[in-house]
Amino acid sequence: MILNTELEYKGNLFPSKIIAYKKNLNVLSFTTENGVVLEVTVRRDSVLRFRYTTTGIFENDFSYAITKYASRGYNHLEVTEDENNYIITTAKLICHISKLDLRSSIYDAKDKSLICEDELGFHWEESYEFGGDVVKMSKTSHAGESYYGLGDKPVDNNLKGKRFENWVTDSYAYGRETDPIYKAIPFYTALHNKKSYGIFFDNTFRSFFDFCSERRNITSFWAHGGEMNYYFIYGPEMSDVVANYTDLTGKPHEMPALWTLGYHQCKWSYYPESNVKEITAKFRELEIPCDAIYLDIDYMEGFRCFTWSKEYFPDPKRMVKELADDGFKTIVIIDPGIKIDMDYSVFREGLEKDYFCKRADGPYMKGKVWPGECYFPDYTNPEVREWWSNLFQELVEDIGVKGVWNDMNEPAVMDVPGKTFPNDVRHDYDGNPCSHRKAHNVYGMQMARATYQGLKKFSYPKRPFVITRAAYSGTQRYTSSWTGDNVATWDHLTIANLQAQRMCMSGFSFIGSDIGGFAEQPNGELYARWIQLGVFHPFCRTHSSGDHGDQEPWAFGTTITDVVRKFIEIRYQLLPYLYTAFWRYAEEGIPILKSLVLYDQHDPQTHYRNDEFIFGEKILACPITAPNQKGRRMYFPLGKWYNFWNDELVKGGSEQWVDADLDSMPIFVKEGAIIPKYPIQQYVGEKTIDELILDVYYKEGKESSQVYEDATDGYDYIKGRYSLRDFKLSGKKNELIIQQHKSGKFVTTYKTFKLKLHGLPFKISKIEIDNVIIPLEKLKLNGNNTLTITKEFSELHIMA
Ligand code: MIG
Numbered sequence: 001m002i003l004n005t006e007l008e009y010k011g012n013l014f015p016s017k018i019i020a021y022k023k024n025l026n027v028l029s030f031t032t033e034n035g036v037v038l039e040v041t042v043r044r045d046s047v048l049r050f051r052y053t054t055t056g057i058f059e060n061d062f063s064y065a066i067t068k069y070a071s072r073g074y075n076h077l078e079v080t081e082d083e084n085n086y087i088i089t090t091a092k093l094i095c096h097i098s099k100l101d102l103r104s105s106i107y108d109a110k111d112k113s114l115i116c117e118d119e120l121g122f123h124w125e126e127s128y129e130f131g132g133d134v135v136k137m138s139k140t141s142h143a144g145e146s147y148y149g150l151g152d153k154p155v156d157n158n159l160k161g162k163r164f165e166n167w168v169t170d171s172y173a174y175g176r177e178t179d180p181i182y183k184a185i186p187f188y189t190a191l192h193n194k195k196s197y198g199i200f201f202d203n204t205f206r207s208f209f210d211f212c213s214e215r216r217n218i219t220s221f222w223a224h225g226g227e228m229n230y231y232f233i234y235g236p237e238m239s240d241v242v243a244n245y246t247d248l249t250g251k252p253h254e255m256p257a258l259w260t261l262g263y264h265q266c267k268w269s270y271y272p273e274s275n276v277k278e279i280t281a282k283f284r285e286l287e288i289p290c291d292a293i294y295l296d297i298d299y300m301e302g303f304r305c306f307t308w309s310k311e312y313f314p315d316p317k318r319m320v321k322e323l324a325d326d327g328f329k330t331i332v333i334i335d336p337g338i339k340i341d342m343d344y345s346v347f348r349e350g351l352e353k354d355y356f357c358k359r360a361d362g363p364y365m366k367g368k369v370w371p372g373e374c375y376f377p378d379y380t381n382p383e384v385r386e387w388w389s390n391l392f393q394e395l396v397e398d399i400g401v402k403g404v405w406n407d408m409n410e411p412a413v414m415d416v417p418g419k420t421f422p423n424d425v426r427h428d429y430d431g432n433p434c435s436h437r438k439a440h441n442v443y444g445m446q447m448a449r450a451t452y453q454g455l456k457k458f459s460y461p462k463r464p465f466v467i468t469r470a471a472y473s474g475t476q477r478y479t480s481s482w483t484g485d486n487v488a489t490w491d492h493l494t495i496a497n498l499q500a501q502r503m504c505m506s507g508f509s510f511i512g513s514d515i516g517g518f519a520e521q522p523n524g525e526l527y528a529r530w531i532q533l534g535v536f537h538p539f540c541r542t543h544s545s546g547d548h549g550d551q552e553p554w555a556f557g558t559t560i561t562d563v564v565r566k567f568i569e570i571r572y573q574l575l576p577y578l579y580t581a582f583w584r585y586a587e588e589g590i591p592i593l594k595s596l597v598l599y600d601q602h603d604p605q606t607h608y609r610n611d612e613f614i615f616g617e618k619i620l621a622c623p624i625t626a627p628n629q630k631g632r633r634m635y636f637p638l639g640k641w642y643n644f645w646n647d648e649l650v651k652g653g654s655e656q657w658v659d660a661d662l663d664s665m666p667i668f669v670k671e672g673a674i675i676p677k678y679p680i681q682q683y684v685g686e687k688t689i690d691e692l693i694l695d696v697y698y699k700e701g702k703e704s705s706q707v708y709e710d711a712t713d714g715y716d717y718i719k720g721r722y723s724l725r726d727f728k729l730s731g732k733k734n735e736l737i738i739q740q741h742k743s744g745k746f747v748t749t750y751k752t753f754k755l756k757l758h759g760l761p762f763k764i765s766k767i768e769i770d771n772v773i774i775p776l777e778k779l780k781l782n783g784n785n786t787l788t789i790t791k792e793f794s795e796l797h798i799m800a
Pocket of ligand 1: 267268296297333407408469484485518543544545
């Protein structure tokens with residue numbers, strides 16, 4: 001019997017003493033008397049991989065999570081031994097492996113402080129039910145240690161005191177603490193004594209994490225099969241831990257097209273065509289910016305993927321073109337279930353080619369989903385992925401669809417226990433045949449990957465866009481994601497905030513929630529407050545089941561429409577800022593949203609904060625999460641923050657009240673920041689950008705900011721056709737200096753910057769650009785705070 005617990009089972013087995021040690025370059029292996037082998041791989045000075053086998057033989061080393069692009073290499077590696085331990089030393093870490101029982105303890109190489117240590121360490125339980133082992137690991141938790149991460153868990157940021165399960169599950173109307181839900185991201189970061197490390201347990205079987213819940217001072221994790229195979233990632237900065245985890249499991253393979261960061265409108269379902277057109281026309285009529293419109297399952301013929309309902313969408317190519325002419329990109333849903341129907345070519349082909357999943361004894365995996373009885377492609381087979389990717393040719397190349405939405409890919413199956421495939425279903429697992437127990441958590445990931453390959457092939461030379469519901473670690477390389485079927489309640493607004501922060505903390509930044517809630521209907525106030533939060537999420541889409549009425553920006557009366565428009569406009573103005581944050585994520589693995597603990601782990605006040613977060617590098621946002629509020633209390637991280645609405649300067653380090661009527665929300669900008677803005681557009685590309693607005697927030701001291709731009713789509717940026725501006729701001733009592741360093745070969749359409757100076761403590765009397773004094777009239781100086789200057793400057797002095 002497999003117990004969902006780490007210790008309870010009395011038949012736990014343990015490694016005995018080490019009898020052999022071998023070193024092969026950066027791979028060190030330790031064999032015990034009872035046949036356990038531990039292999040420690042030094043991947044980087046701060047990244048160690050631990051892998052254990054109880055049989056003396058390791059499985060084929062294959063992982064869907066780890067990217068081949070992951071950084072490798074270390075500056076120092078030395079293995080010594082003393083009486084009790086083997087001692088592995090890198091430039092960042094010292095790791096002791098106990099000769100007695102294989103337990104490890106890891107120390108900071110610099111100050112020799114203890115970072116993380118095994119309690120029981122590796123132990124296991126033999127499973128006679130499934131074969132193989134239930135593999136387990138337990139570590140000591142230190143006083144005051146906190147835990148974060150784990151993907152989409154709908155709980156407070158700090159995970160301490162809780163237990164979780166990873167088994168991707170369709171979770172209609174999930175709620176706070178529902179577990180597991182749609183994603184399996186077995187990665188957490190820990191923090192104690194101001195130092196942070198992370199653990200990525202790369203095991204796709206059903207797995208569990210326990211943060212001092214079963215036993216007060218112990219953190220443990222275990223899985224119902226596979227190997228104990230985890231990566232230890234040291235910071236000490238949490239942001240480095242997350243960046244290193246993202247490096248290991250992959251950054252997005254390309255920048256998203258800029259329009260994908262615009263506002264998206266969705267519902268289950270907009271049909272027929274006339275209804276779609278009504279919606280899009282209304283956006284333009286009311287001048288609410290929008291870039292994407294979604295077609296949910298009803299666009300198909302009897303829910304058959306890659307078909308169109310002749311009745312509702314008689315001429316999709318024409319419709320998609322007309323929408324595109326109006327600035328709308330069409331995104332369609334594609335589910336994994338393929339209807340059993342010999343007259344349906346996708347089904348016939350899949351059958352002929354033997355691409356569908358089978359049960360252990362040979363029959364196909366038959367399951368009921370929207371189309372009725374279906375078979376399901378085995379996306380863990382590379383040949384099936386290739387086939388699947390080619391199915392998108394007509395949709396993308398011919399009809400002109402710009403993005404694909406993968407749903408139900410947990411996989412979800414109706415009317416069966418467990419709501420998914422039975423355990424015995426077989427999978428190829430890229431040439432490592434296995435049962436669904438091992439493949440379940442990656443099934444949706446591999447579907448999204450195959451979809452991505454198709455979109456990439458047929459959208460080229462434009463960039464692909466995919467959105468998925470299910471995900472395992474590494475899925476961020478291919479696709480964006482949303483948090484699934486939430487509910488239109490105030491608590492769900494808070495949950496959406498937590499999930500977006502947590503996903504970002506788990507290497508997956510391109511994330512958003514169904515704004516307003518999927519199930520049930522929000523009132524106008526909740527919808528407006530949710531839009532306010534949603535425009536600060538990397539993926540920004542309203543979606544609803546449609547069962548309880550309309551959920552478009554105009555569905556709640558004009559007061560609400562105006563608030564919604566105002567916030568979506570802010571999103572569009574901030575596009576170059578968000579794009580820059582995305583670039584840093586795609587380039588360096590830096591999350592787009594930062595929970596306060598990730599932003600400043602050295603301030604203990606941040607360790608339990610949930611609502612406030614940093615958007616990009618410089619903006620602090622905090623949603624209003626309850627009805628009838630005129631404002632709220634919120635915590636300000638250390639430093640000084642300008643109120644976005646009135647430039648009032650707030651000193652951080654404490655909780656303070658902030659006014660925020662329904663048409664407002666607490667938003668603050670870090671002092672010294674330079675925030676790039678575009679004019680309001682109804683959709684990306686509507687206007688030629690003929691001036692870049694730079695909001696400059698005065699600081700007495702130094703601060704640097706970046707602005708990344710490129711052609712907004714296509715691949716020229718990879719060949720160096722991007723524009724990166726590094727700004728260094730330095731403020732004194734009577735002078736503000738901005739230095740610009742420009743790199744990249746992309747030439748932006750605009751020639752000038754419009755500088756808006758915030759908080760300048762003196763009256764401008766002189767301006768010097770690259771050592772030349774400029775007469776004030778030439779700068780279109782407006783009052784004391786707005787001026788237009790050439791984008792070509794290297795050094796600007798604004799003087800009293
Ligand atoms: O069983 O396609 O989460 O976004 O609108 C419901 C219909 C299937 C679940 C998705 C939701 C989508 C809906 N889908």
